[in-house]
Amino acid sequence: xxxxxxxxxxxxxxxxxxxxxxxxxxxxxxxxxxxxxxxxxxxxxxxxxxxxxxxxxxxxxxxxxxxxxxxxxxxxxxxxxxxxxxxxxxxxxxxxxxxxxxxxxxxxxxxxxxxxxxxxxxxxxxxxxxxxxxxxxxxxxxxxxxxxxxxxxxxxxxxxxxxxxxxx
Numbered sequence: 001x002x003x004x005x006x007x008x009x010x011x012x013x014x015x016x017x018x019x020x021x022x023x024x025x026x027x028x029x030x031x032x033x034x035x036x037x038x039x040x041x042x043x044x045x046x047x048x049x050x051x052x053x054x055x056x057x058x059x060x061x062x063x064x065x066x067x068x069x070x071x072x073x074x075x076x077x078x079x080x081x082x083x084x085x086x087x088x089x090x091x092x093x094x095x096x097x098x099x100x101x102x103x104x105x106x107x108x109x110x111x112x113x114x115x116x117x118x119x120x121x122x123x124x125x126x127x128x129x130x131x132x133x134x135x136x137x138x139x140x141x142x143x144x145x146x147x148x149x150x151x152x153x154x155x156x157x158x159x160x161x162x163x164x165x166x167x168x
Contacts, residue, residue, distance in 0.1 A: 020127050022145065026109040033073060036097055037080040040116040041144070041151040045102070047073050049110045052165050053101035060159035065100050069093075083153045103140045103154035108165050113151060115144060124151065131158045 032044035050069050058067050071077060071093075079093045089095050105111050106124065113121040121144060128140040135158060142152040 020125055023107060023109050023124050023126060023142075025111060025113060025122055025124060028110075028112050032112050033071065033075060034077045034079070034093065034097070036102065036152070037078065038152050039083065039150055041149075042114045043102070043106065043152050044112040044114075045097070045105055045110070047071050049105055049165065050096075050101055053104050053160075056104075056163045056165065057100060057157060057160060060157065060163075062100075062157060062159070065096055069096060081153070083150065097154070099137075099155045100157070102152060103142075103156040104160045104163070105165070106142050106152055106154075107140065107156065110165055115147075115151075121145075121151075128156065131161065 028046060030046050030048065033047050034045045034050065036043040036045070047069060050071075051067075054065055054069060055067055057065065077093060079091065079097065081087070081094060081098050087094075106113075107126060113124060115121060123145055125143045125145045126140055127143065129138050131138045137155045137157050138161075140154055140156045141150055142154075143149065144151050
């Protein structure tokens with residue numbers, strides 16, 4: 001019985017280890033316009049990619065955020081996010097990025113990430129909580145592989161996990 005309990009605990013703890021994945025960040029051919037400050041890191045997205053992700057999210061039946069973010073591609077937008085999801089959002093971009101498309105875009109490599117020293121990261125590591133039956137979303141964290149520090153904390157809708165944003 002003792003060995004069975006230890007085996008169960010080992011499998012439970014290893015699920016988090018095996019859920020980690022290294023992601024190669026793609027070269028961005030356009031200028032990123034949305035810049036997210038998170039724990040000293042700057043995670044930048046293109047409005048074009050955000051709109052593509054919103055279209056994919058809309059196809060899954062989630063119409064919460066619409067089909068377009070409505071941002072002007074000539075502007076730059078700066079927002080700040082904090083670890084966890086119990087923050088008070090002060091502008092509509094914060095929940096859009098943290099709860100709808102940010103984790104999806106990072107997971108597909110469509111982001112430009114700078115560390116605290118303003119150096120571009122080429123790869124990142126993600127750690128996704130398992131999607132439990134009946135859940136509509138899962139928490140996903142992204143880390144700097146060199147320092148192990150968290151660079152983004154967001155939610156990935158379960159239906160978006162298998163979606164592909166495609167190439168530019």
